[in-house]
Amino acid sequence: MSTEVPARTQAKAASTSRHQMPGRESADRKQVTQGRWASVLLAPTLILLAVVIIYPVVNAIIMSFQKDAGLDTATGFFVQGGAAGFDNYAHWIAQQCNGVACPPGTLGSQFWGAMSTTFFFAIVTVALETVLGFWMAIIMARTFRGRSIVRAAVLVPWAIPTAVTAKLWFFIFAFEGIANKLFGQQILWTGSEWPARWAIIISDVWKTTPFMALLILAGLQLIPDEVYEAAKVDGASAWQRFTQITLPLVRPALMVAILFRMLDALRMFDLPYIMTQGGNNTTTLSILVVDQIRQGFNSAAALSTITFLVIFIVAFIFVRFLGANAVGAATSSGKK
Amino acid sequence: MRNTFSKYAAPLATASVLALALSACGGGSSSGGGGGGDAGSQNLDGRGPITYVQGKDNSNVVRPLVDKWNAAHPNEQVTFKEQSDQADQQHDDLVQHFQAQDANYDVVDVDVIWTAEFAAKGWLQPLKDKLSFDTSAMLPATVKTATYNGTLYAAPQTSDGGLLYYRKDLVPNPPKTWDEMMSMCSIAKQNNISCYAGQFAQYEGLTVNAAEAINTWGGKIVDDSGKAVVNSPESKAGLGKLVDAFKSGNIAQQAITYQEEQSRQAFENGQLLFLRNWPYVYNLAKTDGSSKVKDTFGIAPLPGKSGPGASSLGGHNVAMSVYSKHKATALDFMKFMTSAETEKFYATQGSLAPVLSNLYSDADLTAKLPYLPTLLTSIQNAVPRPVTPFYPAVTKAVEDNAYAALKGDKSVDQALSDMQSALQAAGAK
Numbered sequence A: 001m002s003t004e005v006p007a008r009t010q011a012k013a014a015s016t017s018r019h020q021m022p023g024r025e026s027a028d029r030k031q032v033t034q035g036r037w038a039s040v041l042l043a044p045t046l047i048l049l050a051v052v053i054i055y056p057v058v059n060a061i062i063m064s065f066q067k068d069a070g071l072d073t074a075t076g077f078f079v080q081g082g083a084a085g086f087d088n089y090a091h092w093i094a095q096q097c098n099g100v101a102c103p104p105g106t107l108g109s110q111f112w113g114a115m116s117t118t119f120f121f122a123i124v125t126v127a128l129e130t131v132l133g134f135w136m137a138i139i140m141a142r143t144f145r146g147r148s149i150v151r152a153a154v155l156v157p158w159a160i161p162t163a164v165t166a167k168l169w170f171f172i173f174a175f176e177g178i179a180n181k182l183f184g185q186q187i188l189w190t191g192s193e194w195p196a197r198w199a200i201i202i203s204d205v206w207k208t209t210p211f212m213a214l215l216i217l218a219g220l221q222l223i224p225d226e227v228y229e230a231a232k233v234d235g236a237s238a239w240q241r242f243t244q245i246t247l248p249l250v251r252p253a254l255m256v257a258i259l260f261r262m263l264d265a266l267r268m269f270d271l272p273y274i275m276t277q278g279g280n281n282t283t284t285l286s287i288l289v290v291d292q293i294r295q296g297f298n299s300a301a302a303l304s305t306i307t308f309l310v311i312f313i314v315a316f317i318f319v320r321f322l323g324a325n326a327v328g329a330a331t332s333s334g335k336k
Numbered sequence B: 001m002r003n004t005f006s007k008y009a010a011p012l013a014t015a016s017v018l019a020l021a022l023s024a025c026g027g028g029s030s031s032g033g034g035g036g037g038d039a040g041s042q043n044l045d046g047r048g049p050i051t052y053v054q055g056k057d058n059s060n061v062v063r064p065l066v067d068k069w070n071a072a073h074p075n076e077q078v079t080f081k082e083q084s085d086q087a088d089q090q091h092d093d094l095v096q097h098f099q100a101q102d103a104n105y106d107v108v109d110v111d112v113i114w115t116a117e118f119a120a121k122g123w124l125q126p127l128k129d130k131l132s133f134d135t136s137a138m139l140p141a142t143v144k145t146a147t148y149n150g151t152l153y154a155a156p157q158t159s160d161g162g163l164l165y166y167r168k169d170l171v172p173n174p175p176k177t178w179d180e181m182m183s184m185c186s187i188a189k190q191n192n193i194s195c196y197a198g199q200f201a202q203y204e205g206l207t208v209n210a211a212e213a214i215n216t217w218g219g220k221i222v223d224d225s226g227k228a229v230v231n232s233p234e235s236k237a238g239l240g241k242l243v244d245a246f247k248s249g250n251i252a253q254q255a256i257t258y259q260e261e262q263s264r265q266a267f268e269n270g271q272l273l274f275l276r277n278w279p280y281v282y283n284l285a286k287t288d289g290s291s292k293v294k295d296t297f298g299i300a301p302l303p304g305k306s307g308p309g310a311s312s313l314g315g316h317n318v319a320m321s322v323y324s325k326h327k328a329t330a331l332d333f334m335k336f337m338t339s340a341e342t343e344k345f346y347a348t349q350g351s352l353a354p355v356l357s358n359l360y361s362d363a364d365l366t367a368k369l370p371y372l373p374t375l376l377t378s379i380q381n382a383v384p385r386p387v388t389p390f391y392p393a394v395t396k397a398v399e400d401n402a403y404a405a406l407k408g409d410k411s412v413d414q415a416l417s418d419m420q421s422a423l424q425a426a427g428a429k
Helices: A004-019 A024-063 A087-093 A108-141 A147-159 A162-172 A178-183 A193-220 A225-233 A238-266 A270-276 A285-293 A297-321 A326-335 B004-023 B037-041 B062-072 B087-099 B115-120 B140-145 B178-183 B185-190 B204-216 B233-248 B253-257 B260-268 B280-287 B327-337 B340-350 B357-361 B363-368 B372-380 B391-407 B412-426
Strands: A070-072 A077-079 B050-054 B078-082 B107-111 B154-161 B163-167 B194-197 B272-277 B297-300 B313-320
Touching (some): A108 A147, A108 A238, A162 A178, A162 A193, A193 A270, A225 A238, B087 B107, B140 B313, B140 B372, B272 B280, B357 B363, B357 B372, B391 B412
Parallel strands (some): B050 B078
C-alpha cells in the first residue's frame, strides 16, 4: 500500500511532462507561479508549526545545555548556572549527582528505573490492548441487533478523561475498595510494586482498548466480503480465513494503531501519577520530567529531550522496519 | 523507483513528526535565577491599585475581605486574582509570573513550603526597614516558616497543625506520649480494630509524618543554615518508632497506602483507635452521615517523647512581590489580611486556623471551632517542615527513603544515611 501512492504520483508527473512537451517554457513559468502560490498558502501553517512545535523543542534543547540555577551559599540567593555542556545528560544517563552516584531518594537515581518501567508499561498494555481490541473489533464488525449500541457503549471508557478514570480506579484499588471486596482479598494494590503495576495496567487497558478496537474495526471494514466468500467456497476454515485473509489485509491499519498506542503509552503520565504518584517503581519518564521541572528546568529539558529521542527511535523503527505508514494509510484509504 | 534518500527520509520525517507531536511537552520557560536585582529597593513608597493573588476561594473568605478593603481605600483598590484550587498549579502560576517580572502580582499567597524557594529566587520583598512587619503577636513556629536566612520574607496568614483523634469510648484519657499510646494498642486488639494510623503513602503527607517523628525525638532534617543533618541518633529513634509500630502491627499494613482521606475514612468507620490528622477531620467526623464515631471521638495534642509531639506545620503566608509598583499599599494590605479581625473571619468563615496566639482562647472562635485550644498546643510545639529553597528535592529525599524504611525494604540506618546523601545531592550541604 505504501508503494502505491508514490508510483501513482510519479506516473502522473511523467504523463503531464510528456503532454506539455511543446509549450515547455510557459509550463515552467506556470509551475513557478504555482510553486509560489503554494508556498504563500502553506506559509501560515508552517509559521504556526514553527511557533508551537519547533520553537519550544529547539528552546528545550538549548536549555538542556545550561546549568540549573544554583544557590550561592554566601548570599542565600540563586545564581544563573551558565553553560553545562553535556552535564545534564550525564546526570540522567550516568546517574551522576555533582560528581557522585545519585543516592536513593533523588530523581537522578530513578532514570533507568523509569525507562524500564515506561517500556514495560508500553509493551504490556499495547500487547493486551491489541489482542482485546482485535477481539472487540471482530465482534463489532459482525451484523447483529443492537450493533450501534455496542459500538457506542464500547467508546465510553475512551471518552472519559484519563484523570477521571485514574481517580475512579484509584478508589476501586483502595484497600477498602471494590476490587478487594469483590474478590475477598486484602491486597495493598497501591502499596507494593507488582500490584501497583498491574493496577495501572488494568486501568490503562480498560481505558484504551476501545481506541484500539475502533482503529482495527476501520481496517476490518475495508476488507471486501467477496474475499471471504471466495475463501469459503474454496473450503477454508474459520481459522484459515482469519490467518490468511483477515490478518494480512488488516495489517496496515493494525500497525498504525499499534504505532499510535505505542507512542502514546511511552509518554504515559496521568494514570500512574494519580494512582500511585510514581511510588513503588511506577514512575514513568513523563512523571520524572514533571517532578524534575519543579526542581530545575534545564535538567528537565535534558530529560524531555532524551524522552523525545527515545520516542523518535521507536517511531522510526515502526515506520521504517515494521511498515507502519501512518500518512500513506491515511491518504490511500482517503482515496478509496 | 525510490532513491535511498527518500527511502530513509520519508520514515524519518514521519517518525519525527509523530514523536514531536506526541512528546512536545517541552521544558517550561527559561530558567529562573538571579532574581530581583535592584527591584527590592524600588517603589517602597508607591501607593495605588494592587492585585492580590490566591488559590481558589472555595469558602468565600477572600472576596468579602477584599470588598471591605476596597470600600475603605478608594484610591488603593485591590483586585483579587483567583488561581486554580490545585497547589501545584498555584505554585507554577506564581513561578511563571515572577519569572516574567510581572508588576501585577503585587501581593501573593504562598504555601509555607514555597516561601524559602521564592525568597531565594529573589522574588519576595524582604520585610525590613521601611517595609518592616510586626510579627510579635504571632505564633513563633509560623513566623519561622516565613523567615529565610534570618530575614522575614512573608507574613504568616493561616496555620495548621496535626491533632491526635482518639476513641474516647475505648480510651477515656488520651495518651500523652508515644510509648503510652503504643501500650494502649492492646485495647485496639481486644476490640478487633487497628491501633494507630497517620499518612504513610509515598507523597507529601509522608514527609509530614516522618518529619514529626524525627522532630519529636529531637532530630532535625536540615539545620538553621540549611545543612542536611538528618543522619543522627535522634532521627533514628524517631523514624524507628514508626518502623517498629509497623512491624508490631500497631500500625496496620494497609496504612502504607493511606493519604489524609483514607485514614479519615478508616477512623470514621470505627476501624481505628488513634489517628493523626489535620483539624479538618473534626467537623467531618462530627457531621458526616457515614461517620460511626460522631459522639465517641476526642482530640488531643500529638503524643511525643515525654510530652506533646512536634507537629509539622501547614498553612499559608502572604508575601509581596519585589516587582510590585505600589509596595506601601501592598504592606498595608498585608497588615489588613493578617489583622485580628481578618484572622477571626478566616477562622469562622473558612475554618482556617489563625496565627495570632490570643485568638485561640477567643470565646466566639472556640464555640465555632472547639479544637482550637488543642490545636494551639500542637502549633506551639510545632516544627516547620524544612525551610529550604530546595523543598521539592528535600521532600522527595525524605519521602522515598522513609517509605522504604516503613515497608522494611531498608533498615532505618540505611534509610537515614541515604536520606542524608540525597539531601546533600539536592543542595542542602
